[in-house]
Each structure stands twice: as structure tokens, then as C-alpha cells.
Amino acid sequence: MNTTCTVCGHDLWHTEQGHQACGACIRRLDRMLQDLAGPHGLYAQLATVLQPGTLADNARVSGSRTAPLPIRLEPLSLSSRGGVVTILQTWLVDIHDHLGYRHPRWQGGLQGQLDQAVSRLRILLPWAAENHPAIAELFAEVRQAVGQCRAQDLRRTPRQTRHRRLHPLRRHHAHHPRHPRTTLPVRNPVRVGRTPAAQPR
Template sequence: MHDNLDTYEWPVCRSCPRQLRQDELGRQACRCCQDRADEALRQLPGPDGLYAQLATRLTPGRGGDGPVVAVSRTPPLPLRLEPLSLMARGGVITVLQSWLIDWHELLGWRHPRWQGDLQQQLDDVVHRLRVNLEWAASSHPAFDAFLIELTTQVRQCERQITGERKERPIAVACPCGATLRITVSTPGVRCYGCSTQYARAEVFDLPLATRNAA
């Protein structure tokens, strides 16, 4: 019995390196990471949310490096491709809807249906994800990947709205030999070579990749 206790490792959250509390045992993610996901989701919907604000950043400012200028919701061409790609199919809405489909399939529910314009669909999918967030953080085996993808989308929206320059990527080396590209705000990453999931603190402990590998 004593030997078993010596080798026992207390379960940790799959989304961060924090050990699970007693009342969190059996969960995929701790409640702090669940709250992080909820906070990210709450930033997106509504007339004042990040998604709606992207429409005010579709036209360039004056000059290549000038400040972003707010415009009407139907701006003339040319359009800025970065916020447009986040707003269009394949952007934020598609990412969130793909996760909701995945959750429905795991729960054995009917395929979700989308109604309304893009803003209404965004608001709807965010609502549904938040309703089922407790289940996902407790039971979904890929909640860590969901949190990374969600926070990445939110961060990209914030950068387009504030005009913040894109973060410079950093190349780090996984022990398996793969080179991973991260930024200072990377919440975590999964290695494409060995499928190891690194939390934020862990990925910054990895050594820098050599110039040839990068």
C-alpha cells in the first residue's frame, strides 16, 4: 500500500499544469480553465461583442501603418482581409459550430441547425456552447484543444479591433524533434510530431529551436 502511495501522481488539469482539487477529480479540466473558456465565449456575441466590432475594422486606415478607422457596417472596397476572414464562413463562426457539432455527436444528440444571419448564428452557437460548458470541461477528452482554439480566435479578433501588430512567432523544440511555433500569448499547443499536449507554462519551458530546425 505504501509503495502505491509513493508512485501515485495526483491528477492534473489537461488544459493547465494545476493539480485538480478534491471536488474536481475525474474532470478533464479544472474550473479555472472552464471559467477561462466561459470568459472568452462571453466576449464574442451581442451588438457590442468582438464579432460585431470586426465589421467596424473592414476598411484600411489612412496609410499603411495608420490607426484603424471605424466605418459603417457596409464599407466600400477595398476590404481588410484579416477581419473579413474572421467574420466570414471558415472564421470564428465555423470554428465554434464545428465544436458544437462535435459535442452533439459525443452526447448522441441531433445535428445542430443554424438559423439567421451570421451575427445571429454566432450568438446562438456561443449560447449553446456556454450551456454545455460544464459537461465539456468535465467529460470532453479534447477540452484542452477547444480552449486553445477558442482563445486563439478571441485573441485574433482583439488584435484586429485594437490595431495591435501580429505577435512575432517563436520556434521551440519538442523532445521528439518537432519544431513548434508559439507566441507570447500562446495558451498551449499540441505537438504535431508526438501529439504531446503542452500547457502554457510547459511550452515556454521548451528550449529554443536551432536556426536550421526553425
């Protein structure tokens, strides 16, 4: 009988003894699934970053003879069949097999199929937390998919993210933090009312 969560490795509560995953990990998994679904979810947002130029990693390289691609490949791969939707559908089919259920019938386009898979997975999470031997792999793959989707939805370039706009003088010191300060030469002070001693010839 399991006494530790197979996802995070923490001890299970007394009421969770024998389960595959703890309640905290299942709640995190449920939240990640929610973040993927819906018209404003992470999956839907992939369509907004398909065009080249939305991120700095597709900026043209000076001197390159290769024409830029008309579409960004990474978000396209995530949003196409074989990407995020297929990952979730595969896990849902696997859980249905464990339960002896018929395979689900997918309806609508990819967005609709993703929403369908997310909705069904969330319903079956309590059973999976208690019984599915590969719940840790499910958690890891969903977390990876969410992370990859989030990485595509950047509105600022990496250079803009790293550097803030600085005043010209501050920008100079930011690039040259050890630049010595310019000071005027200090002359020997001469007291008022006294004539400096004549130098011997």
C-alpha cells in the first residue's frame, strides 16, 4: 500500500493511504488542465502567436540568404494534431481502458476536442489519483504541455524582457559600472596674505 505520493514524494494523509497521488498534486493537475481549455485558455492563445515576428526568436538574421518561414513551427506543432490535443486524448483513452469504458468519440475541431478531453479528464481525476499507476507520468506530461504553451505566449522580446529603458546617463553607467569618476586636479592651497617662497635658481 502506498504511503507516499508518486508525484511529489510527500507522505500521504491518513485518508489518502493507498492512493497514487495526494490531493494537493491532483488539485494542481486539475488547475493546469483548466488553464489549457476554453476560448481564452493557453491552447487557444497559440493561434495568436503563429505569425512570424511575434517573438524575437524569429527575427531575420543579417546576411542570411534563407527566407523566413511564413509561420512559427513550435506553436504550430503544439496546436496541431499530434500536439497538446493528442497528448490529452491518449491519456483519456488510457484511463478508459483501465476502467473498461468504450473509447470516447471526438467531436468538433481541435479546440473542441481539447475541451472535451479536459472536461472528461477532470471528472476522472479522483479515480486516477486513487488507482492509476502512471498518474505521475500524466502529471509530468500535462505540466510540460502547459509550460510549452506558456512559453509561446510572450508579448515582449527577450531583449525587452532583460533590459529596462534607462536614462542615457544611467545607461552609460549600467554598461560601464567600473568607469572611474572624472575629477578636477587639486592644486596646492595658498594662504591669503602670504607670498609663495621663491624657488632657488
